Amino acid sequence: MERGDIVLARITFLEAAKQIQIWENVVFLDETWLNANQTVGKMWTDNTAHSSTKVPEGKGERLIICHAGNAKGFIPNALLAFKSKKTGDYHEEMNADKFEEWFENNLLNNLTEPSIIIMDNAKYHSRQLNKPPTSQNNKGTLVEWLKKNNVDADMSMLKEKLVQLVKLHKSPTPTYKLDEMAKERGHRVLRLPPYHCQYKAIELIWAQIKGYVAKNNMSPPFTANKMLKLLEEASQHVTAENWKKVVEKTQKIITDDWNKYIRIDRITDQQLIIVVGEDSDSDMDTNSDQESSSDSDK
Structure with a gap:
């Protein structure tokens, strides 16, 4: 994260984010996943069959999820969830065509006010024009x-x-298709620096949703269809107040990080000035005179 290009990307993002006036209209989007066998990691038991869970081993089927929200809550009708057909990285099954379709139909069509959309630079977010x-x-x-x-x-x-x-x-900077799509609708995309999920408020919402799902996924069937219902139920339990708090927390992190750079910049800009006192000058002159006299005597 301290590599030169990453630091520059972070400063560029922070500088742009500090210009945001209305944080209520900042939209955070992201993708994640839920496994059908996802449940709480530990629980109390008396070692009897009756008190033991019936969760099968392994992760089971997987849901790939995409959603977006702002300080007012989830964006209406913006949830995208589909069953995975692979067992590897979920990014393998989300491509630019699928994401751009969701971005236009489910996100942009449901934004009622000019917004700033914060997203990362996943490959399928970053199809370039020309x-x-x-x-x-x-x-x-x-x-x-x-x-x-x-x-x-x-x-x-x-x-x-x-x-x-x-x-x-x-062009010195790439032009992304999603950025232009948003611009045509009166919105603006602000891209995160790599490896900086702390600037993505929706990460905290995902943690809330996954926690709810795990606590309520305690009995068969452990399937993707059941997980989808739990996901929809969990999303309804995420309130506008929950979103407001995570957006305010993210804004504070961004503000604190930017102020940190301001302080560092001021410190490094100060020059170290050494002032030589009059006594030191006199001593130096006296010593020089003595040395000159000694040399002439020789």
Whole structure:
């Protein structure tokens, strides 16, 4: 997290976040998962069969979930949940097409006021418009992009020259499709620095939901369909007050981190000035005179 580019991304985010005037309209979105066998880790038991749970071993089926909310609560009709078909990382089953469809139909269509949407940089959040090719692409792709961007290029040119032209004419910052979709609706996307989930208020809401689900998933059947019902029930138990508290906590973390950088900047900007007193000057002059006299005597 202290790598140079990550630090710069953090400062850029904090600087932008500090400009936010109305935090009630800041929307936090994220994806997570729920396992069908998810339940409390420990409980009291008297070692009899009657008091033991019937939770099967393993994680069981999995739900992949996407949702969004602000200080007023979850965004209405924005819940997306579907059964996973794989056992690996849940990010494998969320792609740009699926996420962009949810973003437009379930999120943007249900935002009633201009909002700032805070999200991370997951691959499926970050499809670029007019994405420039790299040296890994073939010459045909390089030439096609250059012509599309009104740069004279053809297949007779050396690949090294084509790559250099792309570097000269590409935008200094990428343009993301989601950002443009939000902009067209009067909203703005603010992207988190990598590895900084503490700036994502919805993480605390996920913890509340998973805690509720675990406490109420104590008996068969342990299936994805049952987990979906528990998820919907848990979401209804998350109040606007819950959301308001986590947004205020996140805002405080952001403010504290930004103020920390301000203090560090002021300290490092101060110059260390050493003032030599008159007594020291006199002593130095006297010593110099004595040394000169001694040298002349010799």
